[in-house]
Amino acid sequence: MNAFEQGLLTYLQPEQLEKIQNVRIGIAGAGGLGSNCAVNLVRSGFRRLVIADFDTVAPSNLNRQFFFAHQIDQPKVQALADNLRAINDNLELTLHPVLITRENIHTLFAECAIVVEAFDQVGAKQLLIEELSCSGKLLVAASGLAGWQNSDAIQTHKLGEKFYLIGDLQTAIGPGRPPLSPRVQIAAAKQANVILNYVLTVAD
Amino acid sequence: MGITVNGQPAELTGTQTLSAYLTKKMDDLSGIIVEYNGQIIKQDQWATITLQEKDNLEVLRFVGGG
Numbered sequence: 301m302n303a304f305e306q307g308l309l310t311y312l313q314p315e316q317l318e319k320i321q322n323v324r325i326g327i328a329g330a331g332g333l334g335s336n337c338a339v340n341l342v343r344s345g346f347r348r349l350v351i352a353d354f355d356t357v358a359p360s361n362l363n364r365q366f367f368f369a370h371q372i373d374q375p376k377v378q379a380l381a382d383n384l385r386a387i388n389d390n391l392e393l394t395l396h397p398v399l400i401t402r403e404n405i406h407t408l409f410a411e412c413a414i415v416v417e418a419f420d421q422v423g424a425k426q427l428l429i430e431e432l433s434c435s436g437k438l439l440v441a442a443s444g445l446a447g448w449q450n451s452d453a454i455q456t457h458k459l460g461e462k463f464y465l466i467g468d469l470q471t472a473i474g475p476g477r478p479p480l481s482p483r484v485q486i487a488a489a490k491q492a493n494v495i496l497n498y499v500l501t502v503a504d
Numbered sequence: 505m506g507i508t509v510n511g512q513p514a515e516l517t518g519t520q521t522l523s524a525y526l527t528k529k530m531d532d533l534s535g536i537i538v539e540y541n542g543q544i545i546k547q548d549q550w551a552t553i554t555l556q557e558k559d560n561l562e563v564l565r566f567v568g569g570g
Contacts, residue, residue, distance in 0.1 A: 434544070442570060463544070
């Protein structure tokens with residue numbers, strides 16, 4: 301057990317940490333939602349993540365995504381893995397630097413009990429929910445987090461037993477509604493908290 | 505015929521498929537996710553479902569950003 305995990309046991313019971321550490325979580329997209337959700341999950345003790353994203357770090361990502369200037373042009377999955385390991389070096393990460401498709405999504409996340417939908421494009425968000433909704437996995441998606449208006453409008457919506465959708469459900473990225481750190485991070489943190497609550501409370 | 509849409513009662517006239525109902529109700533079907541009686545239905549399956557009395561629909565829209 302490393303210093304991070306010892307420190308976390310200041311706040312969690314050993315059996316709670318054990319539950320958290322046994323769950324494998326898929327992160328579909330390592331951008332604003334995915335990178336920040338992953339940080340929250342790792343800081344909460346989760347250590348088994350499967351991260352998929354085809355993209356590389358760009359200067360326009362640095363305003364809200366958990367990357368740094370020296371990581372520009374690196375594959376996002378690798379840069380994120382490095383940053384997460386700086387928080388807790390005892391992680392079991394599976395990295396897929398690929399585009400997620402209807403054909404590969406089932407294989408990529410086959411081992412995951414929980415999948416975080418963290419895409420930016422509408423079509424990809426829809427693809428994930430349509431393909432995985434019958435998989436028995438807990439799905440935690442996001443919709444509506446652009447701009448800087450009322451952050452309390454970013455809410456957690458529950459549909460069925462295993463599908464949560466977080467966001468204001470209407471504010472798309474567009475002219476006058478850029479993706480900025482506070483609302484993106486609020487949505488990502490809420491995704492992580494749904495998972496934490498599910499693992500510690502609901503899944504029992 | 506009465507169904508429930510996003511928790512609110514809705515009245516339907518005649519027989520309608522899920523696809524016909526949504527096309528009539530919404531200007532733009534991009535990014536729409538439909539939960540039909542607790543199950544997510546892919547967009548290409550909407551036309552195969554005929555709405556029945558007491559059906560429960562949740563209709564949400566994904567918008568871009570992440």
